[in-house]
Amino acid sequence: MKYDFIIAGSGCAGLSLLYHLLQEPTLQNKSILILDRDAKNSNDRTWCFWEKKPGTFESIVHAKWNTLEFLSTDYKAQLDLASYTYKMIQGIDFYNFVIQLAKKFPNVSFVTAPIISITSEIHTATVTTEENSYTSTYVFNSTGLFNPKMTEENSLLQHFKGWVIETKEPVFDAEVGRLMDFSVAQDNGTTFMYVLPTSQTTALIEYTLFSKKILEKEEYTQALEKYIQEDLQISDYTIAHEEFGVIPMSLAKFKKNPIKNVINIGTAGGFTKASTGYTFQFIQKDVAEIVANLKAGKNINTDSSFKKQQYAWYDRTLIDVLLTEKLTGKEVFSMIFNKNEPEKILAFLANESKFIDDIAIMSSLPIGAFLTSGVKQLLVKN
Numbered sequence: 001m002k003y004d005f006i007i008a009g010s011g012c013a014g015l016s017l018l019y020h021l022l023q024e025p026t027l028q029n030k031s032i033l034i035l036d037r038d039a040k041n042s043n044d045r046t047w048c049f050w051e052k053k054p055g056t057f058e059s060i061v062h063a064k065w066n067t068l069e070f071l072s073t074d075y076k077a078q079l080d081l082a083s084y085t086y087k088m089i090q091g092i093d094f095y096n097f098v099i100q101l102a103k104k105f106p107n108v109s110f111v112t113a114p115i116i117s118i119t120s121e122i123h124t125a126t127v128t129t130e131e132n133s134y135t136s137t138y139v140f141n142s143t144g145l146f147n148p149k150m151t152e153e154n155s156l157l158q159h160f161k162g163w164v165i166e167t168k169e170p171v172f173d174a175e176v177g178r179l180m181d182f183s184v185a186q187d188n189g190t191t192f193m194y195v196l197p198t199s200q201t202t203a204l205i206e207y208t209l210f211s212k213k214i215l216e217k218e219e220y221t222q223a224l225e226k227y228i229q230e231d232l233q234i235s236d237y238t239i240a241h242e243e244f245g246v247i248p249m250s251l252a253k254f255k256k257n258p259i260k261n262v263i264n265i266g267t268a269g270g271f272t273k274a275s276t277g278y279t280f281q282f283i284q285k286d287v288a289e290i291v292a293n294l295k296a297g298k299n300i301n302t303d304s305s306f307k308k309q310q311y312a313w314y315d316r317t318l319i320d321v322l323l324t325e326k327l328t329g330k331e332v333f334s335m336i337f338n339k340n341e342p343e344k345i346l347a348f349l350a351n352e353s354k355f356i357d358d359i360a361i362m363s364s365l366p367i368g369a370f371l372t373s374g375v376k377q378l379l380v381k382n
Contacts, residue, residue: 013266
């Protein structure tokens with residue numbers, strides 16, 4: 001079976017690319033196949049991101065905040081985000097939004113099946129499942145088939161468990177989100193709580209860690225229960241939703257073009273920001289660029305710009321600092337948020353900052369630890 005495009009994986013990256021393709025009149029009638037082992041029919045995750053203007057998926061934004069809190073043992077602040085707005089999208093809303101649009105296009109097909117392999121030829125690429133093979137001009141892959149080897153020596157894991165809780169009485173300020181609370185115990189590595197109220201009686205509370213190994217399941221539960229009881233002073237609540245995730249924070253190189261005619265997208269293509277785990281907006285920028293290049297007939301295997309390489313170096317340097325335990329994540333983020341304007345920090349973390357602001361943020365950190373890690377990462381051959 002031959003298609004113009006195959007999208008391997010129908011998570012955030014795959015469906016974002018599909019949406020952008022269907023918005024482009026010169027591409028929306030191409031034959032497109034989306035393959036995934038699972039049907040996207042459950043609310044399996046939540047994406048948060050920040051942007052300055054109403055974005056592509058504004059109509060399905062579940063909640064938003066213009067003020068965030070940062071808490072640590074020696075520094076606490078409410079952060080005015082200025083031109084940025086912090087936003088939340090629920091997985092099920094995103095899946096439904098894109099899939100309902102796709103149903104209007106008879107040239108778009110979905111197949112639910114485990115992907116066994118992806119191979120390439122001179123002018124095509126082929127995706128093989130247990131029962132069939134599918135060929136196209138390009139395969140856009142967000143599966144882990146081409147992921148680099150990640151070890152405890154080159155990678156941390158960002159792992160988290162989140163609960164959406166509901167209370168009978170109004171206990172939350174829905175206008176203020178808690179971005180990071182580092183006042184919790186740091187025994188298992190960089191550890192913080194994340195609290196995003198969507199109403200006075202509902203909030204997403206997430207226990208997040210950066211470490212080399214994930215915890216036992218009950219440890220996440222115990223940490224959430226303790227924080228809700230002791231820090232938030234909430235004893236009467238119900239759990240409306242639960243989610244768990246693991247995101248790589250790695251020095252290993254994720255290739256954009258692992259083999260001919262195959263383009264990696266999403267985490268597989270290196271579009272999870274290594275230093276923070278944020279992914280949603282980086283995916284949107286990447287797939288928009290892919291679609292623009294397809295429309296213009298340009299090479300979609302373009303090399304990274306100097307600016308992208310610069311931010312990748314920043315990320316790798318921080319990961320090296322954390323891996324080598326020169327500083328803890330709590331120390332690094334506390335210094336950054338204590339000494340810099342929130343809007344400039346968010347621009348820096350979104351790869352949208354001015355170089356002069358990059359210098360200011362880096363100057364707020366101990367030069368010795370970051371200099372040795374930075375030089376080390378400059379010398380690494382990928």
